Amino acid sequence: MLSKIPSQSGKIAKEATISFIGMGFGDFTRYLFTAVLARFAGAEFLGIFSLASSVTRIGEVFGIAGMNSGVMRFVSRLDKQTEIDEIIQRILSGLKLGLMFGIVIMILQIAFADWLAFEVFNGSELLKTVIIISAISLPFSTIMTISAFATQGYKLLKYKVIVLNIIRPSIMLVCVLISISFFTKEASIKYPLLISAVFSSFAAVIFLRKLTKLKMSQIFSGGIDKELLRFSYPLMFVTILGTFLHWMDIIMLGYFTDTTTVGLYHPAARTAGLLRTVLLAFMGIFAPMMSEYHRQGYIGEMGKLYKLTVRWIISLSLPLAIILILYSKKIMLLFGVNYLSASNALIVLTSAAFLQTIFGSGGQTLTMSGFTKINLVNSIIVVLINISLNIIWIPQFGIVGAASATFTSFLLLGLLRIIEVQYLIKLNPFSFKLLKPIIAGIVMILVLNFIKPFVMPMHTILTLISVIIIGFLTFFVMLWLMKFDSDDKEIWSGIGMITNRRKT
Numbered sequence: 001m002l003s004k005i006p007s008q009s010g011k012i013a014k015e016a017t018i019s020f021i022g023m024g025f026g027d028f029t030r031y032l033f034t035a036v037l038a039r040f041a042g043a044e045f046l047g048i049f050s051l052a053s054s055v056t057r058i059g060e061v062f063g064i065a066g067m068n069s070g071v072m073r074f075v076s077r078l079d080k081q082t083e084i085d086e087i088i089q090r091i092l093s094g095l096k097l098g099l100m101f102g103i104v105i106m107i108l109q110i111a112f113a114d115w116l117a118f119e120v121f122n123g124s125e126l127l128k129t130v131i132i133i134s135a136i137s138l139p140f141s142t143i144m145t146i147s148a149f150a151t152q153g154y155k156l157l158k159y160k161v162i163v164l165n166i167i168r169p170s171i172m173l174v175c176v177l178i179s180i181s182f183f184t185k186e187a188s189i190k191y192p193l194l195i196s197a198v199f200s201s202f203a204a205v206i207f208l209r210k211l212t213k214l215k216m217s218q219i220f221s222g223g224i225d226k227e228l229l230r231f232s233y234p235l236m237f238v239t240i241l242g243t244f245l246h247w248m249d250i251i252m253l254g255y256f257t258d259t260t261t262v263g264l265y266h267p268a269a270r271t272a273g274l275l276r277t278v279l280l281a282f283m284g285i286f287a288p289m290m291s292e293y294h295r296q297g298y299i300g301e302m303g304k305l306y307k308l309t310v311r312w313i314i315s316l317s318l319p320l321a322i323i324l325i326l327y328s329k330k331i332m333l334l335f336g337v338n339y340l341s342a343s344n345a346l347i348v349l350t351s352a353a354f355l356q357t358i359f360g361s362g363g364q365t366l367t368m369s370g371f372t373k374i375n376l377v378n379s380i381i382v383v384l385i386n387i388s389l390n391i392i393w394i395p396q397f398g399i400v401g402a403a404s405a406t407f408t409s410f411l412l413l414g415l416l417r418i419i420e421v422q423y424l425i426k427l428n429p430f431s432f433k434l435l436k437p438i439i440a441g442i443v444m445i446l447v448l449n450f451i452k453p454f455v456m457p458m459h460t461i462l463t464l465i466s467v468i469i470i471g472f473l474t475f476f477v478m479l480w481l482m483k484f485d486s487d488d489k490e491i492w493s494g495i496g497m498i499t500n501r502r503k504t
Contacts, residue, residue, distance in 0.1 A: 022158075023277045026165030033173045033192070034270045038335040041185045043263030049189040050266045051121050051254045052130040054247035056137065056193060059109050061243045063102035063142040067094040068149035069239075088214055091150045095143060102142035109135035121254040126186060133190050137197035144168075144197060147204035151211055159207035167203050171196040241379030245386055245409060249402035252390040257398070265399045267335045268342040271324060272349035278317040279357040282309050290365055302365070303427045309361055310429035315437040317357045319444060319475040324350040326448050327467055333460045341399075348403035352410045359414030361429065362421045369425055378420075382413045440478035447474045 037046045071094040110132050117128035144163060151159040172192040179188035208214055244251075249269065253262045293302045324331060328343040328350075366375050386409040393401030422428050448471050455463045 022161030022165040023280055026161075026169045027274050027277045029166075029169035029173050031270060031274070033169065033176055034267055035335055036173070036176055036180065037188065038263070038267055038339065040180050041188055043260045043338060045185055045189055045263070046266055047254070047259030047261070047263030048123065048127045048130055050250050050262050051123065051127060051259065052134050052189070053193065054250045054254075055109065055116060055131055056134040057247060058240070058243050059105045059135065059138050060102075060141045060145070061240045063105045063138050064098055064145050064239070065101050066237075066239060067098045067142075068145050070094065071146055072149040072153045088212055091146075091208070091212065091214060094146050094150070098142035098146045099139055102139035106135045106138040109138065121259070123254075123259060126189075127259070130190055134193045137194040140194075140197040140201040144201035144204045147201070147208040150208055151204075154211055159204075159211075163200050163204045163207065168196045168200040171199055237376050237379070241376070241383045244383050245379070245406075245413075248383070248386050248390060249406050252387070252394055252405075253399065253402050256394045261399065264339055264342050265345060265402065267339055268332065268346040268349055268399070268403070271331060271346055272353040275317050275321055275324075275350065275353040275357050276360075278313055278320075279360045282313055282361070290369070302369075302425070306361065306365060306421075306427050306429050307431050307433075310358065311431065311433055311437070313357055313361070314434060315479065317354060318437055318441045319472050321350055321354040322441060322444055322448065323467055323471050326445070326452070327464065330456070330460050330463050330467075334464075345399045345403040348400060348407050352403070352407035355407070355410045355414050358429075359410075359417050362414070362417030365421050365425065365427065366417065371420070371424060374420055374424070378413060378416045381416070382409050385409060385412060436479055436482045437475075439482065440475045443478050444471055444475045447471070 034046070037049060071091055113128050113131040113135070116131055117123045117125075121127060148160040148163045172195075175192040175195055176188045179185075179191070250262055250266065253265055290302055290305060293305065325347050328346040329340060332339045332343045332346060363375055363378075386405055389405035389408055390402060393405055395401075397404065418428070448467060451467075451470060455466050458466070
């Protein structure tokens with residue numbers, strides 16, 4: 001069998017670049033959204049929004065019920081020319097089930113809003129109101145997400161990226177700016193989730209119709225695909241547990257402390273979460289390619305793809321992680337002086353996010369190889385450990401305790417995934433080529449520590465601009481001096497490939 005690495009490299013570079021640009025825009029927009037709320041609404045209101053969002057995001061996962069990944073996997077395996085009827089039926093079934101589940105979860109969230117606001121989070125009437133309004137977004141969010149992932153099954157990321165990472169966060173930012181400028185602070189946390197979900201769901205359906213000619217009116221005539229359900233329901237629990245893991249620190253802080261403390265913690269969590277952009281950018285194309293290779297029995301190609309993707313993820317995420325850790329105080333000053341106390345939490349959360357970024361492809365490898373139940377067991381174990389650590393550490397150490405519980409959980413999850421992928425599929429992500437970004441990172445740390453006394457007295461914005469330019473320049477010059485491999489060069493051609501109108 002001929003090696004597919006050249007086509008792997010080109011396809012991954014093109015689609016990951018599209019995804020990275022879109023997700024980078026989305027994360028930057030969400031970052032601005034958080035910064036605006038932090039500065040103009042205050043920590044308490046930001047905390048209320050964070051708690052309501054955590055409840056609603058968990059509700060979304062129950063509503064989607066794993067159908068997004070299930071639909072994406074089945075569509076990616078079907079022939080787009082000869083099996084179009086089966087593709088449409090799979091998508092219709094996923095959308096119908098998602099809409100039904102979304103409505104049920106919406107009703108439940110509204111019914112339990114009083115208990116959540118007052119009994120669980122010791123919150124206010126405003127928190128209850130935000131939870132109720134956010135719940136109405138759930139049916140729209142399920143349609144949006146399943147539709148977007150269905151387009152990904154065509155090994156095209158642009159439609160999913162446009163919907164989830166450009167349209168939705170942009171609408172949220174516009175909503176908060178308009179609310180604060182012309183209405184009230186309360187309005188700025190009540191409506192962004194709902195309005196953005198409504199508009200984004202319509203956009204997702206329009207893009208899906210462009211690929212499949214599917215009409216929304218067909219959803220109610222769609223059947224119940226039992227095979228799709230069997231594949232998806234373990235993923236639902238995996239995603240639920242993953243979402244719990246992602247939001248557990250916010251939820252547990254809300255339970256043990258107050259909305260103001262949650263508001264102080266949220267910007268640190270959002271900042272560290274920027275690292276996940278790199279992982280998600282690659283996973284969008286990595287997942288369907290791994291699924292196709294596994295179906296064809298190309299285990300060797302899966303191994304090459306696994307190593308290549310992990311190396312690129314580390315090369316792109318390591319310099320950002322270094323900056324977030326070394327200059328955590330300056331970064332938190334972007335949100336205001338009151339948020340400086342969360343700088344230590346940012347260091348720990350950045351380390352956790354970096355671990356998740358490195359090892360995240362292991363989870364997708366297991367899923368696309370059919371080991372969804374293994375992922376489920378992993379998630380159960382790690383979530384239970386995370387809850388236990390939060391219960392022990394938050395009362396003692398506050399936000400740093402919550403961050404430390406997250407770090408420990410991601411470390412354990414990463415180790416489990418590496419061992420299982422090696423044992424079950426005989427793949428590992430490591431190679432000698434990883435030494436290059438590691439050496440470049442060490443040199444970057446030395447340079448940034450050396451310039452610290454000179455740049456720290458400067459204005460926060462000037463400091464960060466200087467650090468970003470010098471840090472990234474140092475890192476990539478070191479990679480260049482150590483010489484890029486032939487497949488590494490493909491990622492630099494990704495942007496050029498996007499502008500090429502011919503099909504690659």
